[in-house]
Amino acid sequence: MKEGPDIARLAALIGDPARANMLSALIDGRALTAGELAHVAGVSPATASGHLAKLADGELLTLRRQGRHRYFALASPEVAEALEALSGLAAAQGHLRLRPGPKDEALRAARVCYDHIAGARGVQVFDSLAGRGFLAVTPAEITLTEAGQASMTALGIDLAALRAGRRPLCRACLDWSERRSHLGGALGAALLRHVEDRGWARREPGSRRLTFTRSGAAAFDAAFG
Amino acid sequence: MKEGPDIARLAALIGDPARANMLSALIDGRALTAGELAHVAGVSPATASGHLAKLADGELLTLRRQGRHRYFALASPEVAEALEALSGLAAAQGHLRLRPGPKDEALRAARVCYDHIAGARGVQVFDSLAGRGFLAVTPAEITLTEAGQASMTALGIDLAALRAGRRPLCRACLDWSERRSHLGGALGAALLRHVEDRGWARREPGSRRLTFTRSGAAAFDAAFG
DNA sequence: CCGATGCTTCGGTCCTGCCCGAAACGTCCG
DNA sequence: CGGACGTTTCGGGCAGGACCGAAGCATCGG
Numbered sequence: 001m002k003e004g005p006d007i008a009r010l011a012a013l014i015g016d017p018a019r020a021n022m023l024s025a026l027i028d029g030r031a032l033t034a035g036e037l038a039h040v041a042g043v044s045p046a047t048a049s050g051h052l053a054k055l056a057d058g059e060l061l062t063l064r065r066q067g068r069h070r071y072f073a074l075a076s077p078e079v080a081e082a083l084e085a086l087s088g089l090a091a092a093q094g095h096l097r098l099r100p101g102p103k104d105e106a107l108r109a110a111r112v113c114y115d116h117i118a119g120a121r122g123v124q125v126f127d128s129l130a131g132r133g134f135l136a137v138t139p140a141e142i143t144l145t146e147a148g149q150a151s152m153t154a155l156g157i158d159l160a161a162l163r164a165g166r167r168p169l170c171r172a173c174l175d176w177s178e179r180r181s182h183l184g185g186a187l188g189a190a191l192l193r194h195v196e197d198r199g200w201a202r203r204e205p206g207s208r209r210l211t212f213t214r215s216g217a218a219a220f221d222a223a224f225g
Numbered sequence: 226m227k228e229g230p231d232i233a234r235l236a237a238l239i240g241d242p243a244r245a246n247m248l249s250a251l252i253d254g255r256a257l258t259a260g261e262l263a264h265v266a267g268v269s270p271a272t273a274s275g276h277l278a279k280l281a282d283g284e285l286l287t288l289r290r291q292g293r294h295r296y297f298a299l300a301s302p303e304v305a306e307a308l309e310a311l312s313g314l315a316a317a318q319g320h321l322r323l324r325p326g327p328k329d330e331a332l333r334a335a336r337v338c339y340d341h342i343a344g345a346r347g348v349q350v351f352d353s354l355a356g357r358g359f360l361a362v363t364p365a366e367i368t369l370t371e372a373g374q375a376s377m378t379a380l381g382i383d384l385a386a387l388r389a390g391r392r393p394l395c396r397a398c399l400d401w402s403e404r405r406s407h408l409g410g411a412l413g414a415a416l417l418r419h420v421e422d423r424g425w426a427r428r429e430p431g432s433r434r435l436t437f438t439r440s441g442a443a444a445f446d447a448a449f450g
Numbered sequence: 451c452c453g454a455t456g457c458t459t460c461g462g463t464c465c466t467g468c469c470c471g472a473a474a475c476g477t478c479c480g
Numbered sequence: 481c482g483g484a485c486g487t488t489t490c491g492g493g494c495a496g497g498a499c500c501g502a503a504g505c506a507t508c509g510g
Binding site for chain 1: 455456457458459460
Binding site: 076 | 244
């Protein structure tokens with residue numbers, strides 16, 4: 001009928017208060033469970049489940065099954081941009097109350113996303129591994145190549161132990177501040193432990209911030225330059 | 226209770242098909258009468274009046290009384306940006322309501338997007354400036370480099386005047402026909418004015434189409450080849 | 451195996467809000 | 481002044497969809 005993209009479908013999806021709260025909670029790029037999202041939206045699990053199915057069906061969210069949990073996250077950087085534009089508009093209209101957002105330079109540089117590294121340092125890892133052919137990246141999944149396995153083992157990471165768990169080894173996780181992927185999954189978690197164990201960086205208590213020491217940053221760059 | 230801007234209110238406003246059609250029709254920055262908007266939305270004048278009252282009340286539209294007509298236009302560039310972000314997202318998802326056929330060839334070549342150039346010509350500007358190192362593009366924001374400032378000034382654009390406003394100088398806007406970025410923001414608007422003032426191109430009345438003259442196209446290519 | 455936990459499906463209720471026709475209001479023009 | 485036109489208000493019909501409780505699946509821990 002008319003030219004142009006179907007904007008009403010998307011806006012109607014975002015336009016329900018419960019769904020908008022869910023999306024706002026996910027705007028930092030983390031993945032949350034259906035139950036957590038039900039809580040932030042202030043609705044029953046049953047209602048939340050319906051909303052989440054709609055959002056996933058509308059390609060605003062992606063679903064990751066992990067054990068008996070369902071983790072939902074924003075589907076793409078474009079979704080984040082659209083939400084940000086709406087937030088910005090609401091703020092400009094005086095309905096002010098902006099989220100902290102990763103404006104903070106230190107947070108953008110390196111932070112903890114659940115149990116792995118996010119921010120510029122996070123995508124650095126991802127790019128370094130992918131660029132050297134250590135990660136085979138497909139839209140469906142990410143696998144560690146033979147060369148990658150050798151490299152991780154050389155770093156001192158026990159891949160066998162990681163594989164023992166039910167958790168996928170490699171996961172792409174959307175990085176909110178960089179708008180690109182960083183590495184999650186069991187390997188991502190192991191790399192964060194590695195960085196902390198060697199004293200390359202330290203978590204600040206009560207914050208997601210991850211601060212590298214001078215020598216730690218150098219060692220990190222050597223490993224993932 | 227709930228933190229963050231009231232994004233649901235805005236999205237719900239945009240989320241009705243009739244209102245979305247109205248807003249889409251206004252995205253080129255023109256002002257249309259209530260009757261014209263009723264027509265593009267495909268609803269009766271009575272229904273349209275109600276929708277327009279809501280949009281104006283929600284500060285998405287501004288109203289100008291002129292004789293017995295009521296002209297409505299988008300309230301601010303921020304509104305246009307939010308709409309563009311939603312359009313870009315929908316386009317990225319492949320949900321064009323009508324695939325741009327040969328008839329829309331002219332629209333895909335060059336059109337007005339609120340107050341700047343979109344379509345192939347819009348992307349051309351962005352690529353040209355970025356390719357020559359005039360724009361510094363990061364995931365978070367876009368800035369005009371020193372070289373870029375010199376180049377724009379040489380073109381006859383008053384950057385100081387543009388900076389006087391609170392509007393961001395450069396803004397990436399996802400182009401729904403090209404599926405890539407074109408340049409919005411205050412500078413994007415200034416470039417459209419430049420193109421029109423020099424007679425390089427002309428807006429067709431009642432359309433978003435932007436038609437270049439033969440010599441105008443040549444001059445444009447020379448400036449943004 | 452068992453029960454506990456997390457999530458989804460089902461059935462049913464209720465309310466918001468979209469829609470139109472008719473009539474009222476205001477403005478322009480002859 | 482009266483009639484035509486553009487727009488808004490009013491009243492009422494109607495559908496979509498948001499919501500919850502309870503029951504049904506799936507998964508984990510023991």
